[in-house]
Amino acid sequence: MxxxxxxxxxxxxxxxxxxxxxxxxxxxxxxxxxxxxxxxxxxxxxxxxxxxxxxxxxxxxxxxxxxxxxxxxxxxxxREELDAMLRQARAPKVQDWMVNYVVKKSPHAEELRVAWTADPDLVVASAGWALTTERVAKKPEGLDLSGLLDTIESEMSDAPDRLQWAMNHTLAQIGIEHAEHRSRAIDIGERLEVLKDYPTPANCTSPFAPVWINEMVSRRRGA
Incomplete structure (x- = not known):
């Protein structure tokens, strides 16, 4: 250039x-x-x-x-280039756009999802959970949803903000998309109370998982 x-x-x-x-x-x-x-x-x-x-x-x-x-x-x-780029990304918006606009469209997305979710770098781990949320919604075959709920139940409360937000999104997505896990997802959300008091503007859905799940399921049933 x-x-x-x-x-x-x-x-x-x-x-x-x-x-x-x-x-x-x-x-x-x-x-x-x-x-x-x-x-x-x-x-x-x-x-x-x-x-x-x-x-x-x-x-x-x-x-x-x-x-x-x-x-x-x-x-x-x-794959290695994407991994390096995520670790170089300092700003939250850059991290979010990289996952959503680039990694999700990459043939290496699943391999990176698995590696990143277990990464000790908490920002990298949050990217792994964002990719997991995508799979829960669009390609859940082969995912251990019960195992994901086990991890969320044991780790989400003490996770730092970005990682906690990403895990909470996965929790809500499991409850929204998979009826057989819905009651457990809601129960985990109610007990952990993560984002329960998050300020939510009028006409927006709360990120508190039990409210989020029930709202989205209700909308779909009413559609």
Whole structure:
């Protein structure tokens, strides 16, 4: 990729920087001030450019890395490269987009899911649980759902925030998608009380697993 193109993209990202947005994002650990709608517009114009995506990622700049994840070719990354990229990702938004926009579309997703879920790095483990939630919903065949509930029951209460959130999502997804495990999932949620008091805006579903499960099941039955 010519330096001219790379320099132009970085200059455009710099021009899109908004101090007030950076201040708000930094409270969540995301050190950038670019409006994500504008970032997506840049990505739409650039389209898929794998080489440029790699160069943007290498800058270690959060906005540049978010753009890289939007214009990359997910299936072009090797397993080891994806593993290294997740460990390099500092900002929560970068971690989330990497899992959702890249790893989930990779042929290495299942292998990484298994490895990451057991990783001692708690951010990496949370990515593994995010991939597990995806499998619970879309391809549960072969998953030990009872075993997952055992792990959630014993470990979720003491898990740090990001990992706890990811495990809670898996718990809720098991209860929503699998009627045979629903009562146990609700019971675990009620006893652990994880996210029970999480502030939830009006017209939004609480992340507290028993409420979340019952709400989604009710909606489906009413559909």
């Amino acid at each position: 010519s330096g001219t193109v790379m320099d132009a993209v970085m200059a455009e990202l710099s021009a899109l920087e908004e101090p007030k947005m950076r201040e708000a994002n930094e409270k969540r650990g995301d050190d950038h001030g670019v409006n994500l709608s504008r970032l997506r517009a840049v990505a739409k114009r650039l389209k898929t450019q794998q080489e440029l995506a790699r160069e943007l990622w290498a800058t270690d700049d959060t906005a540049a890395r978010l753009l890289a994840l939007l214009i990359c070719r997910p299936k072009a990354f090797e």
